[in-house]
Amino acid sequence: MATRTTAAPAAAKKAPATTASTKTKAAAAKNDDVEPEEVVAKAPARKTAAKAPAKAAPAKAGRKPKAVDSDDEDVDDEVVEPDEIEDDDEVEAVVVVAEVEVEADADDEAKDDSDDDDDDDEKSTGKDEELPTGALVLSLVDDEDEVPVYSSAITGATADPVKDYLKQIGKVALLNAAEEVELAMRIEAGLFAEDKLSHMSASEQRSTLGRELQWVAKDGQRAKSHLLGANLRLVVSLAKRYTGRGMQFLDLIQEGNLGLIRAVEKFDYTKGFKFSTYATWWIRQAITRAMADQARTIRIPVHMVEVINKLARVQRQMLQDLGREPTPEELSRELDMTPEKVIEVQKYGREPISLHTPLGEDGDSEFGDLIEDTEAVVPADAVGFTMLQKQLESLLDSLSEREAGVIRMRFGLGDGMPKTLDQIGDTFGVTRERIRQIESKTMAKLRHPSRSQSLRDYLE
Structure with a gap:
């Protein structure tokens, strides 16, 4: 009986790293009249990364996918060792991911069984998506969407969300200039393909050209996800400079990530600059705009926030130069505004304080206890x-x-x-x-x- 006709082809496909040992066991089982199904069932369950479809980029998309070495074509399977799983919840998460992938592979094998030899030749020549080093579990959203999705099912979350986030983004390797250019070219090709697809009818999208454009668009999304994941640490380093100004650290990171997404979409690799140099300005703008809109109890318009920040910078500089607090007249000459306007802007920059703010080391008294109520009646009066x-x-x-x-x-x-x-x-x-x-x-x-x-x- 041939091994290929076993009753568990999906399970055999899920353990490619142990092919040699499985064949050896199958041969021994054949001599001992043991069914191959039992041998295959003993293969350890493995977690595999999602594989990009083997298609060639269309000529109209601007370029073909760059050939890579054979060592980079296949993504090594990550074996889940028993000692790496800490609790029952994580075991169940791994089992769910494995079952979904087994069902997807079984459907694909049933459809392509007649052309198995041709598919193997095409897969050997196609370009696989290289995943970030140390990335988390990757799985397909569905059969139609092949963009890799980062999952935190087996990360083992702790009570500190900041620590968990930093640990997660630290697993993605940094990029060099050549890799940034390659990803930027793929993103540009994907945007071009999406624009072409938006002007095509449903029948045209089902044609050969339409399917190729869809693959290029998905490849651009994968490149965009890779470029974003490799630069998340840049957002964290910039967000640290704005802590203690009315917004939580994770909120600052989230707003900075929005600026990073904007930078990825507008990055022009032909200028010759590194991506981090360009993205820094977009990240800073996103964080400062978010602080202007959300950090204050009473919202102040963005243009007035810029005036307040400018006044604060000039005031600090003059304090160092003069050795004392500058007067409104001195500030007005530096800022080219009237002294009355300077006093008004200084009032805008004051942050409200809660009357229930605790005072002292023990916090027994509150700030409101020290404020006199001018409308209250004195008992003696x-x-x-x-x-x-x-x-x-x-x-x-x-x-x-x-x-x-x-x-x-x-x-x-x-x-x-x-x-x-x-x-x-x-x-x-x-x-x-x-x-x-x-x-x-x-x-x-x-x-x-x-x-x-x-x-x-x-x-x-």
């Missing part, structure tokens, strides 16, 4: 005001009803709304002159020492 009201009421009770009513309405002692002589006259049915005379007579009585002496203490 409140008691004195209450006693004054009672004293006034006792003095008014010593007057006649009309006299007390005129004084209350004239000075607003009841409702806090003083009234005019005409309004009081209309209330009592007399003229305003009569009300004036009553007021004058009553005030003379109140100024008498027998009555005013009790109120003099409240004037001090």
Whole structure:
């Protein structure tokens, strides 16, 4: 019985690194009347990297894929040793990945079994995608999408997300100038292919030219992913300079990664500069714009943030030169603006502070405990005001009803709304002159020492 007709072709295909040992066991099994299925089933499960389809780039795409050495054509299989798996969750993750790949390989073998010999010749001449050194698990999203996807299923996450992220991106090897140019050329070809495909109908995309353009577009996506992964450490190094300014470190890295993506899309390799030199400016811009939009409790427009930063730089420089804090007039001459504008910009740059900010080593007191409430009533004043009201009421009770009513309405002692002589006259049915005379007579009585002496203490 031939080994190729075994009942587990997918499992045999999943262990290419042990082909020689499997054949030896198969020969021994044949002599001992042992079925090859059992021999193949004993082959250790392995984790394989996704393989790029073996197609040639079209002539209209601008170039053909560059030939590489035979050593680089095949990606070595990464064996999952038992001691590398730390817990049951990681074992289940490996099994799931292996089962998905076994099913995909079984479908492919069933479709291409009749042309197996021709496919082997094509695969030996095609160019495989070289994965980053030390990359994580790579698997296909589906049968139609062959862009490698980084998976963290078996990384063994810890409680520190920053440490996990740095450990993950550190596994991707750095690129030299020649590799950056090669990836940039593939990205450019992929963008060109995507533009052509966007103007093609569905039937044209199914043609030979359309399929070739689709492969070039996917190859450009793979090159873009590789260039991004190899430069993630550059984002981390730049994001460290902006810590402690209102945004979390991981948020700064995320915004910097968006700038890195923009740099990859706009990088022109024909200028002769390294990619890191070009990407640094895009990463810085993305981080600073994010800080201007998100770092402050009260958002300040981007153009005003630039003015605030410029004022801070000039102020620090003048502090070093003069040995003291510069005055608004000195800053205005340096910044070409009025002193009033300088003071206004300085107010914009102040960051709000929470009243619940703890103070001291123990944090027993809060910042709000030290702030005076200007609208709060002092207890001593409140008691004195209450006693004054009672004293006034006792003095008014010593007057006649009309006299007390005129004084209350004239000075607003009841409702806090003083009234005019005409309004009081209309209330009592007399003229305003009569009300004036009553007021004058009553005030003379109140100024008498027998009555005013009790109120003099409240004037001090």
